Amino acid sequence: MSSYNIALNFEDGVTRFVECKAGEKVLDAAFRAKINLPMDCSDGVCGTCKCHAESGTYDLGDDYIEDALTDDEKESGLVLTCQMVPQSDCVIAVPASSTSCKTEHSKFGATVTSIEQHKDAAVVLELDVDGPAPVFLAGQYVNIDVPGSGQHRSYSFSSTPGASKISFLIKKIPGGVMSTWLESAQPGNKVELTGPMGIFYLRAVERPLLLLAGGTGLAPFLSMLEVLVRANSQQKVHLIYGVTRDLDLVLVEAIQAYTEKLPNFTFSTVVADAESSHPRKGWVTQHMPADCLNDGDVDVYLCGPPPMVDAVRKYFDDNGVKPNSFHYEKFTPNVVPKTHEHPKV
Structure with a gap:
């Protein structure tokens, strides 16, 4: 039986991925992952669970009423998550904050594998993720905790979604918290990351x-x-x-x-x-x-x-x-x- 990765992008920039089983509705998959998407009736009547599907294919069935989702709204990509059954991986914009949906950023650990210097301009930092490969949308970023500083810095992934080895292109800043740490960092050092985050990501490619x-x-x-x-x-x-x-x-x-x-x-x-x-x-x-x-x-x-x-x-x-x-x-x-x-x- 197939399953699909559903990216839920919240208004505050948090992204959570949930697995949606074949024939399963998005609202149910999110609830199974302990994410409380906006809802009221769950029967396609009230429209409270309305979100925007930014990519992917899906079936909405015909069990909802037009007051909940008009034909024009459907044409524009709006969906009812209580009726939406994905038929591929999907990206859904949720018009609510992650905190209001009782979810939060994902955290994961990684190990430094290489630090490649590019003169005084930049550093390519490569990490091996300690657990499952992180799922993200191409273009998104994470916060990396800078060891020993109590601070974090934000960097976009330069690597491919779903890979266990991840990389970042980091600008060298004299005296910068991350730049200073990278001067002495070595392969084997551990770091903690939070994410993915951000609404800057590659959408469905339908034109140049x-x-x-x-x-x-x-x-x-x-x-x-x-x-x-x-x-x-x-x-x-x-x-x-x-x-x-x-x-x-x-x-x-x-x-x-x-x-x-x-x-x-x-x-x-x-x-x-x-x-x-x-x-x-x-x-x-x-x-x-x-x-x-x-x-x-x-x-x-x-x-x-x-x-x-x-x-x-x-x-x-x-x-x-x-x-x-x-x-x-x-x-x-x-x-x-x-x-x-x-x-x-």
Whole structure:
């Protein structure tokens, strides 16, 4: 008998995965996992359990009344979890906080396996998870407790969902809590992680993608690209990777490898430093080919520091660019990422 992984994304950024057995309704699967999704009647009458299915296939049956879920709502992806029977893995946005649903972040331990230095720009941290491989959506992040500090830092997975070996691309910050610990950390050291979290993740790929990475904001896109490879995606995907200095261009070989793995993948790199000899200098907005915007029929994902996010948003506004959807994540050192979604209106 088949079962499916159902990702429940709560309003406060917490994601919990539940196993839904064949023929089982999502509300029942969540209750079995001790997650109290919003509900009242559980009979398809009140509409209290209404959520938004962001991806996956499912059956809603015909045992609910239209007052609970109209045809227009159904067409827009709204579902009643008391009636929804998944037929594949699904992602569901829950219009409630995790605490109100009596659930919380998942915690897990891991062991350092390697720490790869990339000059003074970044570190690739690889960990072996001590228990079952973590399930997450490509693009999401975790909080990593920095040993001995009593503090944590937030980093996006650069590895593939479901793998027992996980990795992170971490910006070097002189005097930073994580950077300081990494200077002396060794394979075999233990760390604790909390997550996954965040609403910045790869949605169903139904049109061309434009991926915009700023510095170590490249991390979630490495995870997304691997997911696209595994799905044998044929959509056009263009990645623009912008950095401040030449030394900040890390893992370019890893990106290059995807031009062989993905049939319609292209990428370019941009360096802001005016003294650089790089062929493309300036900002990513100055090197954004019109064809990668596909007259608006494109989904845009952006992960970078706030000035980059603001510059891209301004560029789109000033030039009348209205992508089908625009998902972006701002990050600053020592601050939990802020994620946003701007669908076309």
